[in-house]
Amino acid sequence: MVFNPVDKLKYLTAALLAVVLAAGCASEAEGTVKLTIATFGEFGYDPLLKEYEAAHPGIRIESRVAEFEAHHKGAATQMAAGRGAADILAIEEQYMPQFRQSAAKFVDLARFGARDLQTRWPQWKWEQGLGPAGAVLGLGTDMGSLAMCFRKDYFGQAGLPTDRDAVSRLWPTWEDYARVADQFSAKVPATKFADSAGGIYTAILNQSPENFFSASDDSFIADRNPGLQRAFTLAGQIGAKGQTARVTPFTQPWNVAIKQGSFATIACPAWMLTQIQEAGGAENAGKWDVASVPGGGGNNGGSFLTVPAQSEHPQQAYELAKWLTDPAQEIRLFSASNILPSEPAAYRSPAVLEKVDPYFSGAPIGRIYAASADTLQPNYRGLKDAVVRPTFGTALGRVESGKQSLDAAWNQAVAEARAAVS
Template sequence: MHTSRHRRITAVCGVASLAVVASGCGGSEDAAASEDNPITLTVTTFGTFGYDDLYSEYEDQNPGVTIEANNINGSANARTDAFTKLAAGSGLSDVVAVEEGWLGSIMEVSDQFVDLNEHGAADIKDNWVDWKFEQGTDPEGRAIGYGTDIGPQALCFNGDLLDAAGLPSDREEVAEHLGGDEGTWEDYFDVGREYTEASGKAWYDQSGFVWNSMVNQMEEGYYTAEGELNIEGNEEMRAQFDLLAEATADGLSADQEQHDWGNGQGFVDESFATIVCPPWMLGTIQGQLEAAGGGPESGWDVADVFPGGASNWGGAFLSVPASSEQPAEAAELAAWLTAPEQQVKQSAAANNFPSTLEAQAEIVEAGTPNELFNDAPYGDIFESRAEGVVAQFKGPDDSVIQESVFRPVMEMIDSGEATADEAWDEAITLLNDVVVNN
């Protein structure tokens, strides 16, 4: 996790990945940033971005630009911070990280962000997987975000716990036992019942993350592709909701607190055996294990499988608010941080998976095993899981619905406070209170 700090970093002119240089680099009327002409750029991220060393590298290459780097605890808090400052008309950093889950709400005010096409985005768009660049482009064709990572989902599991329960524990065997490429959520829950019956322990950490994964997998999630709410009366979504509620009622959920897991104890005290795993979750688990005194001996691994097939959860963008007083320099910094070379380094630091094709290929070719996860071939697994991923449309209140409607409802299910019918009714009530009538 980053902390607020100040660094001196210089904008780089002529970076290979940039086709059009920013203001201050060849062709600008303004003098380039230098020790004699210093500027300050502010950057706001959230969670674990892995940018600390990149800031230092940028600093070492060129003196003259001071970066004030701020990290916010969690995506939801970052969303609140961004929209509070947008409403106030001031206070946003020169470069702001935007999470996929609230990108839709940013798109509604996309005119308050710089069109990165004016700073070379159109010339480097082929760096990214096509759907990632498209996600960061508004309906008017304005590119308002450079992609950082993507979140193709795999399944993390504790091999020691599966082995003790008499179930397959080798990652290839785990994938096969869960149905491989044809595996369904029914398969996942049925194997979970095998595990729970044999061990007396929970299968997954809590229902909220499972639910989020199930929704992300649908062709249309909380919103239709046309931007209409898509929950009430949605038979497919309700069927998945009931499927998960039934599994939880059968004792498969450990009722852990999201993003906490008992300060990591859930990963070392045998509370649960599996957790849905977009690549950035591996970095989260690493932090949790460290907090709880765990490590490679804790038994965690990751399998190239996911119930129901390809699914993406998460991934972020770097945007430049129109309020920035130095948009060209900010755009250049955002492009540098998200260029393939930097994405490879970010992946090593944060355990996320790049959104640029060149960075993905380099990670796969390197074949560096992840020691914390039983030497899992990280690049191979997430390259495989990225196949077939299609970006789901995220509406303006997508993250609000997940956090303020379905998170409390899933907590009700996990605690046994409500039946599936009662929980669904509560979800519709909250949806109306929080979104429809707000």
């Protein structure tokens, strides 16, 4: 058969298209499903995802990891546009109220039997993952129950107890913590007592049932919530005395301050231990220890795995999310990365309770964080929590730097917050 150049080109194009279509059909025939999972920071999922792929030959998983704010802003844009979102989208608990208002853009996981899993989690954690009409939007991953990390070498220099149980007894309340700060600063003036006023403020605030908005009707209550003003005042007073290193967690200055030993205490959820160790390096091993947090309880962190409605494989996405949040996997994540499970069956397991951390002077971190987890109570996050919360943190920064008095900073923060939600 003889072709002219035009016919030859048409023939070759048709043949190439046939090969491509055949390859596509072969792939579909093999049943390969590509799933994407988007998280922020490090969830420790990489080895688990490889294991899941090995056990499910028809599944291929792509992991996307972004910085905290970029992840959530990008997710909001993708959900609004109806395209671009991962099959599994991790959402941190402070952002859940915002995304809950777009519940229709998520798969109701009850379709696949998620309600049968409800008893895995404490009621407050389960309810954080529900939509306005009770749809199951997400399955809980970790939680951020609090403890207090402290430099026992600096406490010794200040003439304070260094035994973790004795240190815990120093501060049953945050007012006691402030008094210890005064004692410490009088004896070791070259070292700051805490990393930042914002960190202290957040820890106190997370022990309160309500913050900026009413749990009953989501109305703005920041200007009349005594718990909020107490947190702001206590943290601001410590900052105004120059007892903080004025470093924002997870920034480069914060990492440097840890490495250089610039401060002596920090309210630390379990997941923060890894960051402290990485920032501090081998030379600071054994200098840190872990005590109870003043006030008892409080939660800082914890996320949910959701499935956007735009996913082409919601059933398979749900099955992967279900497996990742199973207590067995949660226990393994804590063992490897100090990511505390949110299921009581997991954090009360021997594998968690028996864990100690050599870097933190052999502290029994499993027992400490499990005890803290058992005290957690619901902490209502309003629909615009993520909008208002930074306003007060910025105000405390002005107090720390001496740019504004505590009262003036409070009044400005309240006014700015009210304007942001009006």
